[in-house]
Amino acid sequence: MTTFEREQGSPRLIALGIALFSWLVFVFRLSVPAKPVFDEVHYLPAARALLALSQPTNIEHPLLAKELIAVGLHLFGDGPFGWRIASTVAGSATVAGVFALTHVLTRRTRPALLATVFALLGFTIYIQARIAMLDTFMVAFLIWGIVLLSSAIRDGSVARWSAGSVLMGLATACKWTAAPYVAAAAITFVLMRRERPQRWPGLGTVPALTLLGGLSVLAYFLTFAPAFFYAHDALTLHTLPRFQWDMYLRQTQKLPPHTYQSTWWTWPLLIRPIWYLYEPVDGAQRGILLLGNPAVMWGGLVAVLACYQAWVRTGAARLLAPAALWTFSVAIFAIIPKSLGFYYYYYPSSVLLCVALAVAIDYHRAALGRWVELFLLLVFALWLYFLPVLSAQALANPAAFHRFTWLNSWV
Template structure:
């Protein structure tokens, strides 16, 4: 049983951070959606006026913070994203520890998160999703901590982190509702859970604190030199963001439907062009040996819950299912594989809990071994290594839809 997880969690964080920082400035040019968010961060640094207003501000001003600290350079653009990625890996470690109290299961979860490809790539690019998931996984950990130990401070911390996640990207908003629903169900099922907390005040606190935290992150916009935000315009501005989020967009080469994401039908080439004197590529794809078997693990968690009523199996299965299912309801005209990013991480939790419940001894080691082998195989197109020629992509594109 793991009784002192914090030192081990810090080691996990530092190891992940060292991996993400390695060759971070390569390529020395804007990659994929960095063309939107780096200019928006520059505008925040200058407080020149609203830019990229279809998204909230927090992730962009975190990118801007990195640029203020380390300069308007590729390292400066991406360094804060590495911290968000490392926080995500450490939070997954913590979440699994909250559930199993086992060092082995927690370390396997952290390792699979690192080997799943998606965290590695999103931790090395100045996009919004990595920041959102860093706060979101932290919030899930805090909810689990409050479930076991109670206390208004832990529950308030979870609410603040959820508000910060939404302030990075609206995709996190449904998780506020998920947290409230989970609290009510679990508390009614066993009043000993969330000790010291009661249903109505806790749910009210969750909503009020997360909403207040979200709105506080708009503070920089009140100081724009051009078209500054005002209190009177704060709510109408949210409606404008909604209209921009739901507008019908033209077709895109890498668009895909939500139900295709778990099957790895249409990954995205974030980069494939000459850069820094060589042909380079960055392919956003999940590790097949984690993504495909992970679907079996989700089914096993659902089946185990039906048989045993295990709350932990239900939580793991529902977390992944809900994270994907919201895309069936969100009114977006286009979908992309990177929207699957949270689900690709939650899948790891389902895998580890399924292996733990079904007592599949040594399967975790086998899975880690094969996942590591595939990580080495794909590494050149995960990390923008120099490739031999423009046709090198054929080595990693197993299917025509991966091109």
């Protein structure tokens, strides 16, 4: 066993414990509400079609996330629990991935646990882990792909680089939003290889890029296998490329205005969140507000700036990486040709922001002192305050939303 593997033994057990604890949090009252919420109305029929192998449905997105939702339907039935159970697994993997990524960057458990707290109490993972949507699965594969690729870049492990490449392909197979991260990984590897070529003796530039591209593309296309067995309009090797083009055309088509549409620059500022649900259901008025924890989201923006500033002074990659990842995750949407944007597109960025916040606090821990504990209390207090509209609890009356809408644009 290598020194690196011995050092990672304890963090691996911690990550497993984090995943289990997170899953228990997410699965509690999972069947409330007992009706499809927001985009579940699109993805549940698609999952049913995959389960029955009937015909193509919801063809503007790849299949993997819908296949995983279908697994939940198969194992636990076509009801609220079965609809969302796979999402709870993906959400718990995402929280554990935040721990792992922070540990890879800092090589310390304390900041990794701090990032985990921000992830659990940051609202967005909690909400996405309890709804059958594609983004939940995409981010789970994406965060672990980044973990493995980052670890491989550091120690030259071909096995981790290969596994990370596969996960990046699987993330893209959930939603195309993950595809730019594959290109970013390739560019990052080339730049770091040029700077310190002696650090990665097991990964030559051409073999590494070939593995990244080849394995990610292979993993992506393998997820289309069930569509070759549809009873109607089954895919073939001849029609598979055309199906990708059809997805592209649907992704870039001009769509009519939407009540909750927003532009990418508003997402970090929490200007226009989304009410996934607000109506009488299951015998009571209930709501689900997709909103990031204001302390984590706004504090995270300060942390990103602090990471950049500290990197300029020190040149430390652990400070640049989380800030650059968050910046890249937002910049994607300034470039992607989408006619409409929504706050849930910010979900990957909100997860990466937890890492940047923990890394910045860890770097400035001596100067911050007890302020860190007070900040954690604020994060937890806000989580308790908003919990009724994060978990679809029964509200007092139809006007109860006023308590949770701090800004007029939150209505």
